[in-house]
Amino acid sequence: MNMFLYNTKTQRKEQFFPQDPSKVTMYVCGPTVYSYAHIGNARPAVIFDVLARLLRREFPSLVYVRNITDIDDKINAAAADQGVSIADITTTYTRAYHEDLEALGVLAPDVEPRVTNHIPQIIAMIEALLQAGNAYEEQHHVLFDVPSFIDYGELSHRKREDMLAGARVEVAPYKHDAADFVLWKPSSEELPGWDSPWGRGRPGWHIECSTMAEAHLGDTIDIHGGGHDLIFPHHENENAQSVCAHHGVPFCRYWVHNGLITVDGEKMAKSVGNILLVRDLLTQAPGEAIRLALLSAHYHGPLDWTEEGVLQARRSLDRLYQALRDMHDVPVVDSLQRDIPDTFLDCLRDDLNTPKALAVLFGLAHEAHTAVDKAQRSRIKNDLLAAGDLLGLLQQDPEVWFGGADAGLDTARIERLIEEREAARIAKDFETADRIRDMLLKQGVILEDVADGTRWRVAS
RNA sequence: GGCUGGGUGGCAGAGUGGUUAUGCAGCGGCCUGCAAAGCCGUGAACGUCGGUUCGAUUCCGUCCCCAGCCUCCA
Structure with missing residues (x-):
């Protein structure tokens, strides 16, 4: 310790x-x-x-x-x-x-x-x-x-x-x-x-x-x-x-x-007129993405705040939640007994090295996609959730994350279109199927055909 | 002027005295009706000039650049 x-x-x-x-x-x-x-x-x-x-x-x-x-x-x-x-x-x-x-x-x-x-x-x-x-x-x-x-x-x-x-x-x-x-x-x-x-x-x-x-x-x-x-x-x-x-x-x-935050490389100050309010940022990105963006650089150094940085944080969370989504049916141990791997803890113990800790999280996500053993997958999911919890991340249901929570989407309509597309695919009418997919994509909804059906997510 | 922190691949960002994280982006392949997601492989970096060393991006010094503080700004 x-x-x-x-x-x-x-x-x-x-x-x-x-x-x-x-x-x-x-x-x-x-x-x-x-x-x-x-x-x-x-x-x-x-x-x-x-x-x-x-x-x-x-x-x-x-x-x-x-x-x-x-x-x-x-x-x-x-x-x-x-x-x-x-x-x-x-x-x-x-x-x-x-x-x-x-x-x-x-x-x-x-x-x-x-x-x-x-x-x-x-x-x-x-x-x-x-x-x-x-x-x-x-x-x-x-x-x-x-x-x-x-x-x-x-x-x-x-x-x-x-x-x-x-x-x-x-x-x-x-x-x-x-x-x-x-x-x-x-x-x-x-x-x-x-x-x-x-x-x-x-x-x-x-x-x-x-x-x-x-x-x-x-x-x-x-x-x-x-x-x-x-x-x-x-x-x-x-x-x-x-x-x-x-x-x-x-x-x-x-x-x-x-360290202090700069905005697009410039000092954030009233006199510069570039003060970014958390309240306003929250209308542009989920709070969890903003949190990850803040943790993606070591706390001690300066952090330059850019739109691209927030986007990257969203994509990073996409990757992590994607792993959790794939393990939706994998059981985990009781949350009270969650063990956090030392490889992860050691990063934080060493002067709160959050970027390095995040790298461990990505490593777990990668393992999640390659492991086949049931017990192993259970352990990976457990580690991901427990380690994420220490950073205050990954505690949402992946479906909520990918559903774009408050994006104001008509979920029922999306599900209906997915069914229509599925019918077209079965009938080998790929033109119709692709038209539906493209239409949804234009509305910011990405379809993924996985083993147990078609799932969707909101584009970052 | 003084003090402090930082300068790493296309971008973000760790780390290390010699085999060079991680994410995004790129390239090739696998999977797929095609995609997406994922997987496999791959190119690419350490501000400048010196010094120490068998060897420095990593240690020391110089310089340059960026950011912050110097009385009420997190």
């Missing part, structure tokens, strides 16, 4: 040893709910979902926390923009986030804390930082005193001097040091705020994750995940806060970051 993860902090792949093997802890930065989830939000959700599934299998228990950030100036701006309440915005987009992730086969985390439910704890942590001498109050703000934390920059591998060189932000007058960041800031009348020892205000950006991690997982967590863009400043600051609030106790043992 050797597991390895690339640790951003040490910049190398390390063997994973949880602090307490009986209870692994993982915290992943969730969304700020001010708009619909885009494909870049979906990538970490899917990746850490796979990691969570793997950890649950490899260790007796896992506590997986993925937060919802429901206090943020972008939320306030969206509310003002749309003329609705802040609660309306966060409720709407939290629900949308859940719907989108569910469509991608992402399981719910064990805990999904919200910032608004942790204000007292946030205030307590800020007080702890003030007491420890790592924070100061200035003009109704409370700021983290970066120079007071000697290890600052350790995670993102930056030196403070270097950071100042290219800084594109002006230093606020209430900061003692340019690198200091806000823990608490004052709220005006119309903005959401809570009473605190420093007046009515709201938390800064980073403190909520430190607080929620502490509240649900303790002082030291095993794995902290998120997008590559969060390494600095978010995680660097989170680490500084937590370590200082806990008097030097390490905050996180393994920092795991996923």
